[in-house]
Amino acid sequence: MNNGLLNWFKFASPQSFYPLAGKMIPWFWALAAVLGAAGLYIGFFVAPTDAQQGEGYRIIFLHVPAAWMSMFIYLVMAFWAAIGLIYKTRLSGMMASALAPTGALLTLLALWTGAFWGKPMWGAWWVWDARLTSELILFFLYIGFIALQAAIDDPRRADKAGAILALVGAVNIPIIYFSVKWWNTLHQGASVSLSKSPSMATTMLWGMLLCALAFWMYSIAVALMRVRSIILERERGTEWVRQRLTSAAR
Amino acid sequence: MVWNSFSEFLAMGGYGLYVWGSVAATALVMALEPVLLARRQRTLIAQIRRQLAADGRSTGQAPRSRA
Amino acid sequence: MLALLKTVVARDLRLAMRRQADIVSALFFFIIVVSLFPLGVGPEPDLLRRLAPGVLWVAALLATMLSLPRLFADDFRDGTLEQLALTPQPLAVAVFGKTLAHWLSSGLPLTLLSPLIGMQFDLPGDAVWTLVLALAIGTPALSAIGAIGAALTLGLRGGGVLLSLLVLPLYIPVLIFGAGAVDATAGGIAAQAHLSVLAALSLGGLFFAPWATAAALRIALE
Numbered sequence: 438m439n440n441g442l443l444n445w446f447k448f449a450s451p452q453s454f455y456p457l458a459g460k461m462i463p464w465f466w467a468l469a470a471v472l473g474a475a476g477l478y479i480g481f482f483v484a485p486t487d488a489q490q491g492e493g494y495r496i497i498f499l500h501v502p503a504a505w506m507s508m509f510i511y512l513v514m515a516f517w518a519a520i521g522l523i524y525k526t527r528l529s530g531m532m533a534s535a536l537a538p539t540g541a542l543l544t545l546l547a548l549w550t551g552a553f554w555g556k557p558m559w560g561a562w563w564v565w566d567a568r569l570t571s572e573l574i575l576f577f578l579y580i581g582f583i584a585l586q587a588a589i590d591d592p593r594r595a596d597k598a599g600a601i602l603a604l605v606g607a608v609n610i611p612i613i614y615f616s617v618k619w620w621n622t623l624h625q626g627a628s629v630s631l632s633k634s635p636s637m638a639t640t641m642l643w644g645m646l647l648c649a650l651a652f653w654m655y656s657i658a659v660a661l662m663r664v665r666s667i668i669l670e671r672e673r674g675t676e677w678v679r680q681r682l683t684s685a686a687r
Numbered sequence: 688m689v690w691n692s693f694s695e696f697l698a699m700g701g702y703g704l705y706v707w708g709s710v711a712a713t714a715l716v717m718a719l720e721p722v723l724l725a726r727r728q729r730t731l732i733a734q735i736r737r738q739l740a741a742d743g744r745s746t747g748q749a750p751r752s753r754a
Numbered sequence: 755m756l757a758l759l760k761t762v763v764a765r766d767l768r769l770a771m772r773r774q775a776d777i778v779s780a781l782f783f784f785i786i787v788v789s790l791f792p793l794g795v796g797p798e799p800d801l802l803r804r805l806a807p808g809v810l811w812v813a814a815l816l817a818t819m820l821s822l823p824r825l826f827a828d829d830f831r832d833g834t835l836e837q838l839a840l841t842p843q844p845l846a847v848a849v850f851g852k853t854l855a856h857w858l859s860s861g862l863p864l865t866l867l868s869p870l871i872g873m874q875f876d877l878p879g880d881a882v883w884t885l886v887l888a889l890a891i892g893t894p895a896l897s898a899i900g901a902i903g904a905a906l907t908l909g910l911r912g913g914g915v916l917l918s919l920l921v922l923p924l925y926i927p928v929l930i931f932g933a934g935a936v937d938a939t940a941g942g943i944a945a946q947a948h949l950s951v952l953a954a955l956s957l958g959g960l961f962f963a964p965w966a967t968a969a970a971l972r973i974a975l976e
Contacts, residue, residue, distance in 0.1 A: 481696075485689060492700035496709045503713070522969075542716055550709040557705050577923040584919050588910045597973045598906050602920060605902055605966055609924050612955075616927035623934065655717060662724040666731055673735050682736050683743075 449526050451668040452677045458661040465661065469654035476647030484640045493557045497641070500550035502649035503543045504568070506656055507575060508610075510540035514582075515607035518600035528664075530596030531671070533603060534586055535664035539656050541579035547572050567621035571614045578606045592671050758843050762851030763858075769828075770859040776821060777859055784817040784864055788871050799876045806875035807885070807936035810868060814889060814932075815925050818860045818896045822921070823914045825856055825904040826971065839975055845968035849905075853897050853964060861893030877940065884939040884949075892932040892952040898959035899924050905970035928955055 480498035487494040514536045521529035551569050552562045563569070582602055589595035672678050690696040699706040770777060791809045792802055829835040838848045868889050872882040903921035907913040935948035 482689065486700065491702060493702035493705055495699065495702075495706050499709050499713045539720070542720060546713055546716055549712045553705040553709045553712075557702055574923050574926060577919075581920040581923065584916055585906060588907070588912060588916055594973055594976065598970060601902070601966055601970050601973070602906055605924070608962075609927075612927050613923070616930045616951075620930045620934065623937075659720055659724065662721060662728065666724065666728050669728070669731050669735065673738075678735065679739055682732060683739060 449528055451528050451531065451672055452675075454528055455665055455668050455681075458665050462658055462661050462665075465654045465658035469651050469658060472647050472654060473651035476644050476649075476651055479640055479647060480644035484644050485638055487641075490558060493554065494641075496550050496554040498644050498648045500547060500554055501645055502652040503550060504547040504572060505649055506652045507540055507544040507547050507572065509653075510536050510543065510656060511575065511578065511603075511610065512607060514540060515603040518603040521596055522600045522604075527593075527596075527671075528668075530593075530600065531664050531667045532660070533599060534596070535660045535667055536656075537579055537582050537586075537599075538663065539659050541576060541583065543652070543656070544572060544576040544579060548576065565621070567614075567618040570621070571617050574613055574617070575610070578610070582606070755843050755847050758841065758847055759851045759854075762838075762848050763855045766852055766855030767858060770855065776824070777863060780817050780820045780860060781863055781867060783820060784813050784867065785871065787813040787816060788874075792875075802875045803877060803940065806872065806877050807881075807933040807940070808929075810871060810875070810885065810936075811889075811929050811933040814861075814864050814868075814893065815896060815922065815929060817864055818893060819900060819918055819921060821856065821860050822900045822904045822917055823907070825852060825901060826908050826974075827904075830908055830974070835971065836975055839972060845971060846964040849901060849964040849967045849971070850960070853894075853901050853960065853967075856901070857894050857897040861889070861897055865889040865893060877936070881936055881940040884945045885936045888932045888935040888945070888949060888952060891949055891956055892928050893956075895928050895952070895956040895959040896925060898956070898963035899928075901967045902963055902970060905967045905974060908971065908974040928952065931955065 476498060480495060484495070486492055514533045517529040517532040517536070520526060521533065548569070551572065555564050555566075555569070556562050582599055585602055586595045586599045589598055669678060697703055697707075788809055791805060795801060795805065826835060829838070839845050841848070865886055868885050869882050872885050877885065900917075900921050903917045903924075906920060907917045910916060931948045931951045935945040935952065938945045938948055
């Protein structure tokens with residue numbers, strides 16, 4: 438994705454981005470695997486036991502990266518949506534739609550791991566904690582985006598309508614987050630904080646960072662795979678697709 | 688290394704179910720998503736190829752404008 | 755610009771008055787939903803008093819949403835919307851007018867009806883007044899944000915359900931501060947802060963949402 442941004446003008450057309458994405462995907466997979474292996478090794482074998490939460494805190498190495506990425510992907514999605522609206526580049530709209538399902542899945546993962554963390558720590562699978570609740574709302578926003586695009590048959594209209602929704606959502610996320618936080622502090626006292634244990638050892642932080650980077654690379658790889666499918670679907674009638682697919686290459 | 692034995696590693700200090708439940712969910716999603724995407728791409732390519740072959744037979748070579 | 759605004763508001767209100775049944779049904783929907791809760795959770799006054807702010811606000815959100823699919827649909831069908839988009843004035847002004855008319859025919863009646871429901875739930879007198887005030891201040895935001903969803907789903911199949919999927923998550927801040935205001939008053943705290951935030955949400959919504967709505971309408975009109 439960063440490459441796409443640097444060479445933006447050269448690779449803004451789906452036709453030239455399609456092969457480029459194909460070349461980049463293995464690299465992002467490799468990065469994701471290496472970073473993930475390192476992060477999980479640190480997280481599960483090197484990082485010491487937490488004084489308060491015992492071994493249960495090790496969920497942090499999956500939960501926090503998933504939560505971070507779920508929020509980050511929405512912002513990236515809104516960014517591509519804005520670019521698509523302003524510069525009318527077709528690729529950016531496809532990028533936004535390619536990111537949404539991955540973002541929704543990561544939100545789901547953050548909720549799932551949050552529940553599996555909350556159960557031993559809070560004694561309940563679900564607590565209306567400010568962060569969990571905002572994450573749930575973020576999931577609804579993703580679902581709304583995907584549902585809206587699925588309901589529109591014309592891809593160009595789907596891109597534009599999705600872009601407006603993504604931007605409205607991005608503007609609203611901080612408002613929603615702060616109101617949920619306010620609501621939470623009004624209704625219940627401070628509970629065990631999930632991601633901020635006071636004695637966060639440096640090794641823990643490193644494990645978390647590496648895992649977050651691995652999740653990031655994973656998201657890019659998966660989004661590129663999906664954007665390739667979207668490009669093919671939309672451009673299936675064009676000459677370059679015909680040439681590409683009738684020659685032996687993928 | 689913080690573990691003395693493999694069974695201790697599996698038990699996760701009594702949090703085994705929760706830790707491994709999270710790991711399993713994450714692994715499942717991260718394995719399934721790319722597999723499904725790769726399959727989507729493969730079927731799509733096969734479908735377009737079939738269509739191109741059919742078009743080529745019927746009209747010589749002119750590509751269809753939009754499917 | 756003001757002339758256009760006045761025309762749009764007057765026209766939409768006249769149309770709404772011609773279809774009073776819609777307004778009345780939305781009101782009864784509000785009453786019925788609220789009345790279901792005591793039947794669901796039991797008639798203890800203490801419990802109902804605790805639940806009232808949230809229940810009333812959730813019902814208000816749902817009731818305002820009922821009329822949203824109609825907001826642009828009729829004008830879209832008979833071509834009025836296209837005419838509005840072609841006028842030299844910004845489309846957002848017309849959208850603002852339609853939003854105001856929508857509020858006058860959905861949010862305002864709800865607000866006027868709410869004291870009755872508040873008393874049904876045995877809310878203390880000052881909490882009832884806060885409820886009225888909060889609804890009056892907060893429901894314009896619902897109309898404004900809802901208009902975005904209505905424009906995005908214009909002409910789509912299954913538009914109504916989709917609309918609620920898009921709009922309800924965006925309503926959450928209004929719900930939190932609206933119900934919070936009533937809660938605060940019932941708990942003996944001043945609701946000033948809540949009401950100020952609600953006012954900010956409404957003003958912000960009324961100012962920014964019409965632009966997004968207008969952009970969404972232009973996409974639907976293409």
